[in-house]
Amino acid sequence: MIGALRRLAQRAALVAAFLPASTAFSAQPARRAVIIVVDGVRRDTFEQAYRDGPLPNFQRIFAQATWFDNASSVLPTVTMAAHASIFTGTTPARHGVPGNQWFDRSTGRIVDYMTPGGLICIYGIITLGGAGCSGGLANGHLLVPTIYEAAAQAGMISAVYFNQYWKGAARAAPPGVAELVGLLAGHPVDGRAFDSEMTGRAMSDLKSNGLPSLLTLYFMGTDTIAHQEGIASQIPYLSATVDPLLGRILDTIESLDPSWRKNTLFVLVSDHGRTDLPHHPEDLSLMTELRAALPPGTTIAENGGMAYIYLDQPSLVDLPKLAAALPQNAKLSSTVAGARVRGAGDSPRAGDLILTLKPGHYFPSAGGAGSDHGSVYSGDLNVPLLVAMPGAAGGHADDAVSITQVARTIAQYLDFPMDSADEALPVRRAARARTGWHEGGRPPE
Numbered sequence: 001m002i003g004a005l006r007r008l009a010q011r012a013a014l015v016a017a018f019l020p021a022s023t024a025f026s027a028q029p030a031r032r033a034v035i036i037v038v039d040g041v042r043r044d045t046f047e048q049a050y051r052d053g054p055l056p057n058f059q060r061i062f063a064q065a066t067w068f069d070n071a072s073s074v075l076p077t078v079t080m081a082a083h084a085s086i087f088t089g090t091t092p093a094r095h096g097v098p099g100n101q102w103f104d105r106s107t108g109r110i111v112d113y114m115t116p117g118g119l120i121c122i123y124g125i126i127t128l129g130g131a132g133c134s135g136g137l138a139n140g141h142l143l144v145p146t147i148y149e150a151a152a153q154a155g156m157i158s159a160v161y162f163n164q165y166w167k168g169a170a171r172a173a174p175p176g177v178a179e180l181v182g183l184l185a186g187h188p189v190d191g192r193a194f195d196s197e198m199t200g201r202a203m204s205d206l207k208s209n210g211l212p213s214l215l216t217l218y219f220m221g222t223d224t225i226a227h228q229e230g231i232a233s234q235i236p237y238l239s240a241t242v243d244p245l246l247g248r249i250l251d252t253i254e255s256l257d258p259s260w261r262k263n264t265l266f267v268l269v270s271d272h273g274r275t276d277l278p279h280h281p282e283d284l285s286l287m288t289e290l291r292a293a294l295p296p297g298t299t300i301a302e303n304g305g306m307a308y309i310y311l312d313q314p315s316l317v318d319l320p321k322l323a324a325a326l327p328q329n330a331k332l333s334s335t336v337a338g339a340r341v342r343g344a345g346d347s348p349r350a351g352d353l354i355l356t357l358k359p360g361h362y363f364p365s366a367g368g369a370g371s372d373h374g375s376v377y378s379g380d381l382n383v384p385l386l387v388a389m390p391g392a393a394g395g396h397a398d399d400a401v402s403i404t405q406v407a408r409t410i411a412q413y414l415d416f417p418m419d420s421a422d423e424a425l426p427v428r429r430a431a432r433a434r435t436g437w438h439e440g441g442r443p444p445e
Contacts, residue, residue: 033265033410035216040223042273046384049238057247061266062386064394066427068401071385073272076303078374080113082271087146087165089407089421096143098347099303103310122164123174139167144420147407154416156213162198163218173201191221199245203252211256230276230370265413270383274373278360282334289331302363304374308351335361387427399426
């Protein structure tokens with residue numbers, strides 16, 4: 001009996017000695033993902049800013065990243081449609097937000113997210129916008145799940161700071177009344193103040209509640225300053241404003257998880273590019289001339305370099321004939337590139353006709369004086385897309401990819417299903433060799 005007890009005690013001691021080592025061997029650090037959205041930056045602009053810098057905090061996380069050299073936004077190349085594509089992993093044909101402005105046939109009203117009231121309602125500020133804004137106006141228009149909803153289904157926590165889409169995120173921090181009340185008085189959004197406030201809110205939340213599995217940082221100021229001052233203004237803004245703010249957030253992450261570099265996937269993406277605005281006097285009368293060329297009762301929804309045309313009684317109109325006639329109209333021929341009938345690849349909420357403008361032409365009320373976007377051309381379509389994944393090879397990839405592939409990439413890294421999203425980015429595919437620019441984190445010349 002004594003011998004049996006002695007043998008049992010020896011086995012227990014052996015098991016106790018083995019368990020800590022076994023647990024340490026099997027335990028893995030919690031994986032996390034961070035999405036950094038810099039609004040309205042084209043690919044060549046970000047590459048120049050990264051090359052000429054200094055952007056030391058971007059280089060902290062993207063020096064060994066995969067740069068996708070052929071990444072594109074979706075059409076129309078505007079914020080609300082493109083952000084919905086990033087965070088659902090689908091095109092506007094599926095996610096249900098066809099642009100910054102569209103006509104809701106069910107209510108007979110234009111949806112315009114970019115008016116002061118629209119922006120307030122996007123962020124769910126019911127004290128300013130009314131009960132209909134509860135949960136966020138654009139969130140309510142989505143027809144497919146967000147990445148945050150998919151992560152929540154897998155038991156993961158998401159935190160979203162100041163982005164227009166946060167549906168499903170447990171920790172959503174949209175701008176508050178104090179940040180948005182100025183819109184009601186007609187004041188434009190101050191991009192620098194917006195980005196600074198976003199950074200402060202993110203740092204405070206992370207310190208109070210810890211690191212989530214999925215974190216989204218949204219820098220709006222890159223878009224607002226470029227609307228006002230043109231594309232060139234974005235480069236010093238990235239260096240002097242965004243990079244230091246990003247550094248503060250990275251320092252906060254590192255203070256909470258010293259091994260964050262080993263287990264965190266970082267994605268940098270923009271929703272759309274942009275084009276500097278040449279002076280086209282004919283654009284000032286574009287809407288007037290277009291209305292005159294269309295049947296009475298037509299509704300036009302502007303989206304920068306394109307527009308949706310909703311006819312009052314489309315079944316009574318020869319749509320292909322009307323589409324062919326618009327660019328031939330003498331008063332529209334200098335601005336309108338073409339028009340087509342809505343097809344299967346378009347959002348069901350798009351217009352009966354989809355109008356595109358010629359390069360460099362934009363509806364003047366939709367943007368700013370310095371630059372604009374929304375067109376079908378490369379300047380507005382091409383966006384930066386960088387992925388820094390632990391254990392993945394960096395370099396440059398030539399694959400033609402889309403911002404819709406961000407969501408599935410993150411879902412696969414965090415190991416939860418997102419079957420509704422487009423395929424993942426080919427991050428692990430062999431990319432062409434670097435040419436020495438990894439020293440100091442500088443992109444190729």
